[in-house]
Amino acid sequence: MLHLYHLKNSRSFRVVWLLEELKLHYPIDYQLHTIDRDSKTLLAPESLTEIHPMGKAPILLDDTLAVGEQSMAESAAIIEYLLTNYDTKMQFRPSEAKLWRDYVYWLHFAEGTLMPPLVMGLILRKSVKKSPWFVKPVAKKFTTAINHAVLAKNITKALAMIETTLDKQPWLAERFSAADIQMYLAVYGAKLANKITSNHPNIQAWLVRCEQRAAFVRAKELAGEPL
Ligand SMILES: N[C@@H](CCC(=O)N[C@@H](CS)C(=O)NCC(=O)O)C(=O)O
Incomplete structure (x- = not known):
């Protein structure tokens, strides 16, 4: 069991x-x-x-x-x-060599590339909220700088790549696969953090396709x- x-x-x-x-x-x-x-x-x-x-x-x-x-x-x-x-x-998971490479790539991209800046952003926002009032302005400046220098840039690049991929095909490895399942949570996290915009129509449609599946x-x- x-x-x-x-x-x-x-x-x-x-x-x-x-x-x-x-x-x-x-x-x-x-x-x-x-x-x-x-x-x-x-x-x-x-x-x-x-x-x-x-x-x-x-x-x-x-x-x-x-x-x-x-x-x-x-x-x-x-x-x-x-x-x-x-x-x-x-x-x-696809068995064809090219699709399998895409599948493995996205399966690991979720936790390896997209989740870290999202989680870091969440931690930084929480730490500003929790910091004492006299530290807050400095903490805010510090987190904004990190966000601009590293986090936002990486999230933007990642979302642009996902958007381009989904322009060519309905799912990340062409057919629905567990890579879509693994990526959904990360992309949905980006949506909750207001990172999905009108620049991402394919991502928005893909999120809906995921959410409409009977198993979801x-x-x-x-x-x-x-x-
Ligand atoms: N890379 C791991 C991350 C696991 C992870 O951080 N899980 C979170 C849930 S989203 C957790 O259990 N957090 C609670 C904690 O750290 O105490 C995975 O993909 O399974």
Whole structure:
């Protein structure tokens, strides 16, 4: 049996969505364990470290594996594990060489390139909010400078590349794949941070295409809002 530890409004939504996509094609079953965020810190509760030492969601536990080897983390690694073991008909990752390269690229682009500046921006905004009033003006100047120098530039470049890709094809690796699932959360995070504008009509249409999939709708019923 598979167990998915899902932290509310977090990246682990991806795995619920993928599991629901897989369920439409294969006899796969899993138990969803939905975890509330700590009410003060809004982070994952410390108890999650009992399942995986990093204590971050998602965590997938496969209880058919040897004790001590059952839990795994990192959304892209979990996606690869699920597809390798269950997607025998290659429904969610292309087998053609060029499309496979695109699939792997976007699968890792999400956490490797797009999420870091988004998360850093969020942390900086929070730290300004939490800083004492006499530090706030300096903190604001500091975060604006970092934002201009590094974060905004990288987010803009990333979104432009996604926009260009989606101008040629409906999905990131031509056909729908788990790379779209992995990327959705990052791009949706960019949308919540008001980074998706009228310059990104293809991204907006792609977000809607993702959200209209039956498995996405089911994942939302089970797991709540993605972020
Ligand atoms: N790169 C990891 C990131 C995991 C991660 O940071 N998860 C967040 C949820 S969005 C988390 O558990 N945060 C709570 C915490 O750090 O306590 C992945 O893709 O799985």
